Amino acid sequence: MTAPQFDSERLLADSIAGKFPDAQGRFGPFGGRYVPETLIPALERLEEGIRKHLHASDFQAEYKQQLKSWIGRPTALTYCARLSERWGAKIWLKREDLAHTGAHKINNAIGQALLAKRLGAKRIIAETGAGQHGVASAAACARVGLPCVVYMGSVDMERQAPNVGRMRLLGAEVIPVTNGDKTLRAAIDEALRAWVSDPLDTFYIIGSAVGPHPFPYLVRELQAVIGREARTQMLEEAGGLPDVLIACVGGGSNSIGAFHAFVPEKSVAIIGVEAGGRGKGLGDNAATLSYGSPGVLQGSFSMLLQDQDGQIQETHSVSAGLDYPGVGPEHALLLAAGRVRYQSASDEDALEAVKALSETEGILPALESAHALVGAKQWAQKNPGGRILVCLSGRGDKDMPTLQSTLLAGAR
Numbered sequence: 001m002t003a004p005q006f007d008s009e010r011l012l013a014d015s016i017a018g019k020f021p022d023a024q025g026r027f028g029p030f031g032g033r034y035v036p037e038t039l040i041p042a043l044e045r046l047e048e049g050i051r052k053h054l055h056a057s058d059f060q061a062e063y064k065q066q067l068k069s070w071i072g073r074p075t076a077l078t079y080c081a082r083l084s085e086r087w088g089a090k091i092w093l094k095r096e097d098l099a100h101t102g103a104h105k106i107n108n109a110i111g112q113a114l115l116a117k118r119l120g121a122k123r124i125i126a127e128t129g130a131g132q133h134g135v136a137s138a139a140a141c142a143r144v145g146l147p148c149v150v151y152m153g154s155v156d157m158e159r160q161a162p163n164v165g166r167m168r169l170l171g172a173e174v175i176p177v178t179n180g181d182k183t184l185r186a187a188i189d190e191a192l193r194a195w196v197s198d199p200l201d202t203f204y205i206i207g208s209a210v211g212p213h214p215f216p217y218l219v220r221e222l223q224a225v226i227g228r229e230a231r232t233q234m235l236e237e238a239g240g241l242p243d244v245l246i247a248c249v250g251g252g253s254n255s256i257g258a259f260h261a262f263v264p265e266k267s268v269a270i271i272g273v274e275a276g277g278r279g280k281g282l283g284d285n286a287a288t289l290s291y292g293s294p295g296v297l298q299g300s301f302s303m304l305l306q307d308q309d310g311q312i313q314e315t316h317s318v319s320a321g322l323d324y325p326g327v328g329p330e331h332a333l334l335l336a337a338g339r340v341r342y343q344s345a346s347d348e349d350a351l352e353a354v355k356a357l358s359e360t361e362g363i364l365p366a367l368e369s370a371h372a373l374v375g376a377k378q379w380a381q382k383n384p385g386g387r388i389l390v391c392l393s394g395r396g397d398k399d400m401p402t403l404q405s406t407l408l409a410g411a412r
């Protein structure tokens with residue numbers, strides 16, 4: 001979507017100047033807080049808690065200590081000599097697959113768990129789709145010593161049984177959600193409901209840069225460590241900034257975390273890659289920014305996949321982590337501002353990229369992250385010899401059942 005109704009230059013300048021989110025929790029025209037009255041006090045308390053603690057030096061010291069000693073940060077920057085040769089450009093990976101529990105989600109989960117402790121919460125709730133955020137939240141809660149309840153769609157519990165087991169081993173209670181679509185969207189609704197019913201003692205750890213203000217801001221701040229580290233590493237280890245930075249976009253947390261430090265760098269192009277699934281038709285993909293339109297979903301005004309009557313569409317992607325009909329409001333802003341290009345990658349191309357990285361570099365990427373690799377391959381074709389930085393959001397071990405029935409079955 002191009003957005004002629006927006007003053008793109010102004011939006012970009014305001015974004016770089018750090019004016020978003022504004023006092024209303026808006027990223028330009030997007031974001032905000034579209035929730036029932038009953039949720040407002042809890043969101044305001046959270047906002048106040050963030051203002052007080054998030055950037056305070058004692059909180060930051062504690063957060064950084066967990067990043068270092070428990071998550072294993074900074075994660076490596078890896079130059080891919082053999083993949084670069086195959087695809088014809090210089091490719092570096094920011095290795096979020098090496099973060100504890102195998103993906104970037106832990107950066108956010110531990111940050112919010114620490115914040116919950118500061119705010120005196122007695123228990124944590126979280127939602128999960130594929131189970132990755134549930135596992136990260138369960139691990140973070142175990143680490144800080146808070147009980148954890150994870151809401152998960154009953155359909156997802158069946159599809160992602162190993163992650164349900166992991167959460168339980170980590171001490172979390174997993175509650176099946178049997179209403180709505182019985183997947184991620186229903187799980188978020190249920191978590192918000194549980195939060196409203198006990199807002200003083202409960203802290204809700206949301207899993208991506210979505211939801212009502214202040215969640216998109218909070219998650220961005222906690223994931224921005226990815227881009228900050230990568231920027232420094234490129235300068236120190238790769239001799240300069242990349243020509244392009246590429247990340248996959250589901251709800252948008254690994255991407256906004258990777259992008260944030262690079263948005264002001266005018267020489268760096270930025271690309272977000274969504275799930276193109278099996279095609280352009282409604283229901284065949286989860287490419288919200290590529291094919292969606294503006295609307296409100298789960299408390300935020302952003303882009304979403306809806307039909308002409310505003311009914312949210314079912315989505316499809318081979319990667320469970322990208323399979324969501326909405327996207328964080330800051331991405332809608334970066335699209336409207338013309339700063340980030342959003343495109344999509346098909347299931348089939350993503351599977352091929354899993355194979356390419358595995359056999360050239362000995363790194364098995366998550367199917368989600370493979371979408372970003374597809375973007376890198378396509379960019380390399382048009383810009384031979386260029387410098388590409390890819391955010392490798394997670395590792396692919398969790399995807400073995402899918403890979404067994406696709407790549408390894410010789411089906412593709």
Ligand SMILES: *Cc1c(COP(=O)(O)O)cnc(C)c1O
Nearest residue numbers: 250251252253254321368393394
């Ligand atoms: C959850 C997940 C994603 C998608 O979520 P974002 O919020 O868009 O980052 C991407 N990669 C991996 C490995 C994930 O687990």
